[in-house]
Every structure is written in structure tokens, then in C-alpha cells.
Amino acid sequence: MKVDVARGRLRGAAFRPSPFRDRRPAGVPISLVVVHGISLPPGRFGGTAVEGLFRGRFLARQPPDLADLAGVRVSAHLFIRRDGRLVQFVAFHQRAWHAGVSSFQGRPGCNDYSIGIELEGTDSVPYTEIQYERLISVSRLLMRAYPAVSADRIVGHCDIAPSRKTDPGAVFEWGRFRHALAV
Numbered sequence: 001m002k003v004d005v006a007r008g009r010l011r012g013a014a015f016r017p018s019p020f021r022d023r024r025p026a027g028v029p030i031s032l033v034v035v036h037g038i039s040l041p042p043g044r045f046g047g048t049a050v051e052g053l054f055r056g057r058f059l060a061r062q063p064p065d066l067a068d069l070a071g072v073r074v075s076a077h078l079f080i081r082r083d084g085r086l087v088q089f090v091a092f093h094q095r096a097w098h099a100g101v102s103s104f105q106g107r108p109g110c111n112d113y114s115i116g117i118e119l120e121g122t123d124s125v126p127y128t129e130i131q132y133e134r135l136i137s138v139s140r141l142l143m144r145a146y147p148a149v150s151a152d153r154i155v156g157h158c159d160i161a162p163s164r165k166t167d168p169g170a171v172f173e174w175g176r177f178r179h180a181l182a183v
């Protein structure tokens, strides 16, 4: 894997563009990575619903528990599936719509200056070994490509929107992740 900074792409990830993106504000470096967890329906893995949601192909003909998501305009830069496959939806230099109302160290609007990575999962089912491996590798590459991202600026969605969000959940092993990044 490698980050192509000029194109904002992770080589090694399938690129499936999302319409839910726009420009980052001018002159604002990428300085944060936000880790999320998602599965649709929650707790069911391996389907196409998450990609459909992020690509604007999420139709009303979903199971009733998902029908409310039709018309929701969200995306992320990267999605790491349970089996380690990587999908990129938005180029890194563009703004993906993953954080929502958020702030990090008092600075609001995290989408402006962050990269969003979704892990396929839930708050309560352990993430897979290969997902940790991929997330660690990708984080290292992103820190190298975007030097304003340091290891302590890789946080959970729960950290930047604590009143609204719990992902990636208590099962996510931050200690293990941070230790791996430090060595």
C-alpha cells in the first residue's frame, strides 16, 4: 500500500467514488484521523448496504429498519471491511462527510481537517485482527503523507462528538492500536 498524495488515493484500496464530498477550506492541512465503526443493518457484516449508503445508492427498498437512512448524505474516505478489504470513497484532499457536528481540542467542524476511516463493525463485537493490521498500516502511511497527523491526532468518532456518537465503541482496543503505532 502507498498513499498517492497528488491524487489523494490509497493504492491498494478499491476506489468507488461517493457524491457526498466537497472541497476542504483553502489552506487547511489535514491534521486529524477519525476512526468510526459501522455496519448495516447493525451487526450484520459483508453486505453492500454501507457502500450503497456512502455512494448515494442506498434506496428506499431496504429492510424497514434501514429505510430511514434513504436520503442521508454521508461518506467516509476509507472503509475497512471485516476481511481487511479496503474501499476508498473520497480522495483525501477532498472533504468527506463523516464527522457531523464535532470538535477536537475546541476546534469545530472536524470534516474540514480530518480523514474519516470506517471499520466494518459495531460497538460490541470485537474488530478483526486483519482490521487492526490494516488500520495500523493505513495510519502509518497517512502520518507520513500528511505530517500534521500525529499518533495522538487519531481519535474515535466518540471523542469528537461525545454527546451523539459512541463508535468505534468500547471494544476498540485503543491501547493496542496506539502501542503498535509507537513501535
Ligand SMILES: [Zn+2]
Pocket: 035, 036, 037, 098, 157, 165, 167
Ligand atoms: Zn462514526
